[in-house]
Amino acid sequence: MTTGDLFADHSPADDARIALGEAAFVLRGFALSEAPGLIAAVDAIAQQAAFRHMVTPGGFEMSVALTNSGALGWTSDRRGYRYATHDPLTGNPWPPLPDVFLRLAHNAAAEAGFHGFTPDACLINRYVPGARMSLHQDKDEQDYGAPIVSVSLGMPAVFLFGGHRRADRPQRIPLFHGDVVVWGGPDRLRYHGIAPLKDHPHAMLGSQRINLTFRKAG
Numbered sequence: 721m722t723t724g725d726l727f728a729d730h731s732p733a734d735d736a737r738i739a740l741g742e743a744a745f746v747l748r749g750f751a752l753s754e755a756p757g758l759i760a761a762v763d764a765i766a767q768q769a770a771f772r773h774m775v776t777p778g779g780f781e782m783s784v785a786l787t788n789s790g791a792l793g794w795t796s797d798r799r800g801y802r803y804a805t806h807d808p809l810t811g812n813p814w815p816p817l818p819d820v821f822l823r824l825a826h827n828a829a830a831e832a833g834f835h836g837f838t839p840d841a842c843l844i845n846r847y848v849p850g851a852r853m854s855l856h857q858d859k860d861e862q863d864y865g866a867p868i869v870s871v872s873l874g875m876p877a878v879f880l881f882g883g884h885r886r887a888d889r890p891q892r893i894p895l896f897h898g899d900v901v902v903w904g905g906p907d908r909l910r911y912h913g914i915a916p917l918k919d920h921p922h923a924m925l926g927s928q929r930i931n932l933t934f935r936k937a938g
């Protein structure tokens with residue numbers, strides 16, 4: 721037996737896994753070592769499919785800028801929310817999911833008990849100070865059986881984790897650079913959002929927060 725085995729049932733990874741609900745976990749720092757590669761991949765994607773502010777069906781411009789990678793990309797306009805195979809700005813397919821994205825999403829899902837997660841969509845949200853995302857449910861996907869994996873990079877944010885009704889008072893959970901949130905099963909349709917961002921510039925990303933949200937949309 722090696723010394724390492726003495727600690728096999730109590731690894732740092734266990735301490736860093738915080739349960740938010742029955743099937744919702746924060747994995748503190750899970751993406752930290754991959755952050756430089758993830759950020760380089762986001763830059764490459766944004767050169768092909770620029771960040772843009774979409775308009776909601778109600779006619780409001782979102783404070784969060786977004787782009788996508790993967791076979792399907794989430795879009796919004798006056799006609800509604802939907803997933804599309806092509807970027808409406810260029811007419812090109814969304815850039816494919818880089819290996820560093822796929823590996824991280826797969827490994828984070830497994831860490832939370834969801835084995836064999838293969839996302840087909842990565843929504844990339846970019847926040848600057850003051851940007852926010854109001855309480856909503858993610859329900860534009862075909863299969864609610866698959867989990868969702870979300871990766872936080874750059875400035876910290878306060879994540880609002882609500883219940884199954886919009887009026888349920890949300891828990892406020894700080895999310896930091898390198899944190900990953902995984903949720904599925906009974907927590908898949910919970911209301912959630914992001915409080916208006918404060919300006920706490922980050923060493924790698926300055927006054928920005930980037931969130932990668934991996935989904936099985938099709």
Ligand code: MD3
Pocket residue numbers: 744843845853858870879881901902903907908909910911912913914931933
């Ligand atoms: C949902 N993005 O793009 S993801 C979205 O940080 C979105 O940009 C946010 O919501 C962002 O649709 C939050 C993180 C998250 C974490 C836990 C959840 C969403 C959740 C638990 C239940 C439902």
Ligand code: FE
Pocket residue numbers: 856857858912
């Ligand atoms: Fe969401």
